[in-house]
Amino acid sequence: MKLAIVGATGLVGTELLKVLAERQFPLTELLPVASAKSVGQLVEFRGKQYPVVSMDDAIAARPEIAIFSAGGSVSKEHAPRFAAAGTTVIDNSSAWRMDPTKKLVVPELNAFTLTAEDKIIANPNCSTIQLVVALNELHKVYQVQRIVVSTYQSVTGTGKKAVDQLLEERAGQTASNPAYPHPIDLNVLPHIDVFEDNGYTKEEMKMVNETKKIMGDDSIRVTATCVRIPVMGGHSEALNVEFAREFELDDVRAILARTPGVELVDDPSQNRYPMPKDSHGKDAVLVGRLRRDETQPRTLNLWVVADNLRKGAATNAVQIAEYLVREMVPASH
Ligand code: 2RA
Numbered sequence: 001m002k003l004a005i006v007g008a009t010g011l012v013g014t015e016l017l018k019v020l021a022e023r024q025f026p027l028t029e030l031l032p033v034a035s036a037k038s039v040g041q042l043v044e045f046r047g048k049q050y051p052v053v054s055m056d057d058a059i060a061a062r063p064e065i066a067i068f069s070a071g072g073s074v075s076k077e078h079a080p081r082f083a084a085a086g087t088t089v090i091d092n093s094s095a096w097r098m099d100p101t102k103k104l105v106v107p108e109l110n111a112f113t114l115t116a117e118d119k120i121i122a123n124p125n126c127s128t129i130q131l132v133v134a135l136n137e138l139h140k141v142y143q144v145q146r147i148v149v150s151t152y153q154s155v156t157g158t159g160k161k162a163v164d165q166l167l168e169e170r171a172g173q174t175a176s177n178p179a180y181p182h183p184i185d186l187n188v189l190p191h192i193d194v195f196e197d198n199g200y201t202k203e204e205m206k207m208v209n210e211t212k213k214i215m216g217d218d219s220i221r222v223t224a225t226c227v228r229i230p231v232m233g234g235h236s237e238a239l240n241v242e243f244a245r246e247f248e249l250d251d252v253r254a255i256l257a258r259t260p261g262v263e264l265v266d267d268p269s270q271n272r273y274p275m276p277k278d279s280h281g282k283d284a285v286l287v288g289r290l291r292r293d294e295t296q297p298r299t300l301n302l303w304v305v306a307d308n309l310r311k312g313a314a315t316n317a318v319q320i321a322e323y324l325v326r327e328m329v330p331a332s333h
Helices: 011-022 055-060 072-084 107-113 126-142 160-170 202-215 249-257 310-327
Strands: 002-006 029-033 042-045 048-051 065-068 088-091 120-122 144-153 221-228 235-243 262-264 285-292 299-306
Touching: 002 011, 002 055, 002 072, 011 042, 011 310, 029 042, 029 048, 029 055, 055 072, 065 072, 065 310, 072 088, 072 120, 088 310, 107 126, 107 202, 107 310, 126 144, 126 202, 126 235, 126 249, 126 285, 126 299, 126 310, 144 202, 202 221, 249 262, 249 285, 299 310
Parallel strands: 002 029, 002 065, 065 088, 088 120, 144 221, 262 285
Antiparallel strands: 042 048, 144 235, 235 299, 285 299
């Protein structure tokens, strides 16, 4: 099984290698792909050094699977080239997510929809993944009608430049190469990605549109406020969810406890609730602060935290690859 990682030297690419090794993904040959200037650079994987190869060489090697985390323009240009060569692409960018011909997959919810015809598979946005994992089983029982979500997103979601800005500001320096238009340390920015004509940011509209596509229900009403906070890893979200059917909190708790991918962390009497620092290195989506919204019927408040580089990106992509190998062993080339 040959596997290409396009964007192998970025934050998510590095996390992908870590997760692939941890989960003992059955690859026999790794093809790290990065920018032309990185070709030849060595990438360590399971104690072995692999040279970064060019995009063309990776395509020519005809890997069974290629996982992309290299931005939308690189994916738009090169994912179809891999697909034409017979490779199945799993893409972390937003390039294909809302394309009606492409599947947007969170394995716990909809991996079963995949077929051998799907040669470009979209990995959802990190903040969307943790939301739909948390609501998956509750939706089946009570039918989600409306979601109001406010996010508190870590700087690792932006990338290394943002991490450097936070660290420099935290050290009392002015950021040498800022990722944000304002200081991020001791501050919060209600601005993730770019603003659209409707006054929402692209990040907020990703949550609105991707959630409905993954949950397979365009009637679900979603409104989002996405905020960047000075945290080094782990996205948090406050969800207010209105259901079609009435619920009992004890039943909600029991359903969350059996929801695939969820870890219930909810005991305020012991100050136990999900926090970003507790999500680091974990693949579970941590859920807590369960309480009824007393201001309107059939509505629940909950707090959802996940490692945005892992379940929010790398692990979700690897789980899709594992599904492909398990269910549809790609033709060996
Ligand atoms: C962010 N979700 O957190 C976006 C992209 N990873 O910046």
